Amino acid sequence: MKAGLLFLALVGTVLCDPKVYFNEEFKDESYTDNWVESTKKGAEQGKFVWSAGKFYGDADKDKGIQTSQDARFYGLSAKFDKFSNEGKSLVVQFTVKHEQNIDCGGGYVKVFSSDLDQENMHGDSPYLIMFGPDICGPGTKKVHVIFNYKGKNLLIKKDIRCKDDVYTHLYTLVVNSDNTYVVKIDNEKVESGDLESDWDFLPPKKIKDPEAKKPEDWDDRENIDDPEDTKPEDYDKPEHIPDPEAKKPDDWDDEMDGEWEPPMIDNPEYKGEWKPKQIPNPKYKGKWVHPEIDNPEYSSDDSLYKYDDIGALGFDLWQVKSGTIFDNVLITDDEKYAEKYGTDTWGETKDPEKKMKEAQDEEESKKREEEEKKRKEEEDAKKDDDDEEEDKEEEEDEKEPDHDEL
Known part of the structure; x- marks a missing residue:
């Protein structure tokens, strides 16, 4: 290869290298040097x-940070060199395992600006992005994707279902510089679209014309009563009539019981409420549609995706039942790199993790069966002992002489 071509190839390789802004695998306990606990909730x-956790694919690689106390707030954050995602993609990725079979609690991360007050981080601390699973009962099993725009937290208008089993799952959010996004679970796309459509970043482009009103002579009734239709003369039959087969009881006393009246029954000749038949309305003009105009308050924004100061990531959660493990946190500008990173971490241990859990479940099932078998054997043995004792007592009673014989 010529020197010029080699130089261009090397430059191209350098330019294509992914930028990793933050990465945490919690490989050892020294992770505490980089993370700060919030004390806001005392x-x-x-x-x-x-x-x-209790089951895993690799005892070392699968170590992460685990919530350890029930019914608690959790706050832990780390800072990194601040950056802007202007003109490039932003990828936020992490793994989460609800091995406790979580009933109600968060499993998401928050991305903050560099001025985050870490020791006082709490639910109302301003954040840039909130992303990840949230579960509470059977009704809430969603993936949150919340962006802060001009001081307001905007929720996604689509419903993205999260994983609700006990295994480790990989969550990925990709925000592109063309104002599009992708959400992945386990390296598979589960949702995508554009920011303006799926969040209320901006006012609507069109609004109903406030000056427009439906004309008073506008007839939007598709069908009307037939003016030629008349009710048949024999149509007016009562819904209920006295039972013709009913007879006054022999013991009925008019003075004591009042005047006897036969019970009412459904009238077999009753035809219901009469209504004239419908015919097409000759004056029908169709459904009136309120005309729209350009919204004067709308202004396009090509930078919905952009944050000028990204400098911290944190876990700010509430959990009823603890046991969730977070690991393999990554912030980068390269979706393909994040995908490969997920394959090399979560992808390598997910199957062994499941295998270990299934083996534990099988062992637990055998243990329960053995305990049940032992309990039944003990109950049967006790019943046999009781029956034997009862037989002995009966034999003793038979041996004792009758008082009449003495």
Whole structure:
């Protein structure tokens, strides 16, 4: 290869290298040097512990931070060199495992600006992006994708269902510089679109013309009563009539019981309420549609995706039942790199993790069966002992002489 071509190839390689802004795999307990715990909630603040949990694919690689106390707030954050995602993609990715079979609690991350007050981080701390699963009962099992725009937190208008089993899952959010986005779970796309359509960043482009009103002579009745239709003379039959087969009881006393009246029954000749038949309305003009005009308050924004100061990531959660493990946190500008990183981390251990859990479940099932078998055997043995004792007592009673014989 000629020197010029080699130089261009090397330059191209450098320019294509992904930028990793933040990466945390919690490989050892020194992770605490980079993370700051919030103390805002005082005694209600829960503790993260370093653990791979009760089942895993690799005892070392699968260690992450795990919520350890029930009914607690959790707050933990880390800062990194601040950057802007202007003109490039922003990818936020992490793994989460609800091995406790979570009933109500968050499993999401928040991305903050560099001025985050880490020790006082709490639910009302301003953030840029909130992303990840949230579960509470059977009704809430969603993936949150919330963006802060001009001081307001905007929720996605689509419903993205999260995973609700006990295994580790990979969550990825890609925000592109063309104002599009992708949400992935386990490296598979589950939702995508454009920011302006799926969030209320901007006022609507069109609004109903406030000056327009439906004309008074506008007839939007598709069908009308037939003016030629008349009710048949024999149509007016009562809905209920006295039972013709009913007879006054022999013991009925008019003075004591009042005047006897036969019970009412459904009238077999009753035809219901009469209504004239419908015919097409000759004056029908169709459904009136309110005309729209350009919204004077609308202004396009090509930079919906952009944040000028991205400098921290945190876990700000509430959990009723603890046990969630977070790991493999990544912020980069390259979707393909994030996908490969997910394959090399979560992808390598997900199957062994499931295999270990299934083996544990099988062992637990066998243990329960053995305990049940042992319990039944003990009950049967006790019943046999009771029956034997009862037989002995009956034999003793038979041996004792009758008082009449003495």
